[in-house]
Amino acid sequence: MHHFHAQNGQLCAEDVPLEDIAREVGTPVYIYSTATLTRHYRVFADALAGASVPHLICYAMKANSNQAVVSLLGNLGAGMDVVSGGELMRALSAGVPAHKVVFAGVGKTDAELAEGIDAGILCFNAESESELAALSAVAVQKGTRAPVSLRVNPDVESGTHAKIATGAKETKFGVPASRAREIYARAAQMPGLKVVGVDMHIGSQITALEPFDAAFNVLGDLLDALRSDGHPIEHVDVGGGLGVPYDDAVADPPRPEEYAAVVARHSNRFGCQVLVEPGRMIAANAGILLTRVVHRKEGDGKTFLVVDAAMNDLIRPTLYDAHHEIRPVRPAGGPSEIVDVVGPVCETGDYLALSRPLAPQDRGDLLAIMTAGAYGAVQSGTYNTRALVPEVLVSGSEWAVVRPPMLPAEQIKRERVPDFVKAVGQDMARS
Numbered sequence: 001m002h003h004f005h006a007q008n009g010q011l012c013a014e015d016v017p018l019e020d021i022a023r024e025v026g027t028p029v030y031i032y033s034t035a036t037l038t039r040h041y042r043v044f045a046d047a048l049a050g051a052s053v054p055h056l057i058c059y060a061m062k063a064n065s066n067q068a069v070v071s072l073l074g075n076l077g078a079g080m081d082v083v084s085g086g087e088l089m090r091a092l093s094a095g096v097p098a099h100k101v102v103f104a105g106v107g108k109t110d111a112e113l114a115e116g117i118d119a120g121i122l123c124f125n126a127e128s129e130s131e132l133a134a135l136s137a138v139a140v141q142k143g144t145r146a147p148v149s150l151r152v153n154p155d156v157e158s159g160t161h162a163k164i165a166t167g168a169k170e171t172k173f174g175v176p177a178s179r180a181r182e183i184y185a186r187a188a189q190m191p192g193l194k195v196v197g198v199d200m201h202i203g204s205q206i207t208a209l210e211p212f213d214a215a216f217n218v219l220g221d222l223l224d225a226l227r228s229d230g231h232p233i234e235h236v237d238v239g240g241g242l243g244v245p246y247d248d249a250v251a252d253p254p255r256p257e258e259y260a261a262v263v264a265r266h267s268n269r270f271g272c273q274v275l276v277e278p279g280r281m282i283a284a285n286a287g288i289l290l291t292r293v294v295h296r297k298e299g300d301g302k303t304f305l306v307v308d309a310a311m312n313d314l315i316r317p318t319l320y321d322a323h324h325e326i327r328p329v330r331p332a333g334g335p336s337e338i339v340d341v342v343g344p345v346c347e348t349g350d351y352l353a354l355s356r357p358l359a360p361q362d363r364g365d366l367l368a369i370m371t372a373g374a375y376g377a378v379q380s381g382t383y384n385t386r387a388l389v390p391e392v393l394v395s396g397s398e399w400a401v402v403r404p405p406m407l408p409a410e411q412i413k414r415e416r417v418p419d420f421v422k423a424v425g426q427d428m429a430r431s
């Protein structure tokens with residue numbers, strides 16, 4: 001469910017014609033819908049509440065950390081799941097209370113641990129014994145105890161793309177469930193730690209409920225053991241990961257209510273607050289990437305639409321073989337043709353879709369790359385000295401640029417040519 005639909009023969013974001021945004025901001029541009037973001041948050045919160053799960057939703061900011069998006073979700077009541085000092089800063093500057101922030105990640109530095117302690121966050125989700133020791137040391141230095149959960153790796157197969165599966169024992173994430181008790185016992189002895197919970201996350205874009213069910217079973221068993229060992233567990237963090245529909249031709253993933261029902265089946269046994277960290281299901285289809293056809297090119301038995309968005313703007317097709325639906329902004333009649341939709345970057349891997357049936361498009365036509373609100377702009381870069389892509393947020397008939405583009409001139413201005421390089425030029429000029 002989203003709010004990008006045709007009105008008067010052209011695709012709109014809520015009530016704003018995409019052509020208006022393209023005209024004023026240019027393309028490529030990410031466009032997000034306030035109504036969709038709000039709806040997804042509420043539907044998920046209502047599903048958990050409806051299933052009587054005592055919960056806090058900590059939105060996984062890595063999916064889309066634009067200040068406007070984080071502020072909106074914070075205003076709706078969301079906490080945040082952050083994975084760096086930078087994301088923590090974003091959450092706090094968007095006004096999200098620190099006591100609703102959890103801090104994940106395998107490589108938190110001492111400086112980041114200190115920032116989390118200073119802010120007074122809800123919990124550190126620690127991923128190793130080394131991190132527990134470092135966190136304890138930093139907390140002791142500050143004369144306090146840091147609230148901590150251990151991320152446990154339940155060793156379940158989530159059936160998702162290998163690059164985004166995290167719950168199998170071969171990945172770098174968490175500690176093996178079989179060693180968790182022993183590590184918890186050690187954590188409880190550390191002078192700078194306060195053990196408050198248990199944490200888990202098995203992967204992203206998971207399209208079945210069974211992996212969650214299996215992982216929650218492991219969590220339940222562990223919780224029983226930890227409680228009998230005397231650890232006062234106040235919350236269980238079950239991670240994020242519920243998939244979204246990317247491909248109109250593939251069956252939809254489970255709905256939030258179905259996911260909530262699985263959580264609810266385990267939450268009595270958990271007997272405490274449940275934290276959930278959805279990212280993709282809140283943001284993905286709340287956003288599109290709008291792009292314009294620059295050239296139409298007939299190859300050897302192949303038609304290419306060269307558009308002005310590229311892998312530096314949306315890397316998901318290149319990196320994860322991801323499918324994104326593509327909709328013409330002005331739906332044209334006539335039979336569709338099979339095209340490769342490619343960007344201008346000098347790599348064969350620079351494409352947004354391969355062998356895709358699409359109504360015939362020409363130079364200047366606008367295309368919407370759908371379901372690009374999560375892991376889109378946050379993974380963008382400036383490869384080939386392209387502008388860092390701008391972002392727009394729409395609400396009803398209003399809209400605002402929430403990140404202007406970072407243009408090449410600005411990128412070049414940030415760089416420095418040291419004197420020893422200038423000297424090389426001078427030597428050359430003399431010789």
Ligand code: LLP
Binds near residue numbers: 081242281374
């Ligand atoms: N919690 C933790 C600890 C995570 O590592 C992640 C995602 C989430 C929550 C949120 O998962 P979600 O609800 O969004 O599935 N760049 C990839 C996705 C990477 C996901 C990393 N972790 C992509 O474009 O598909």
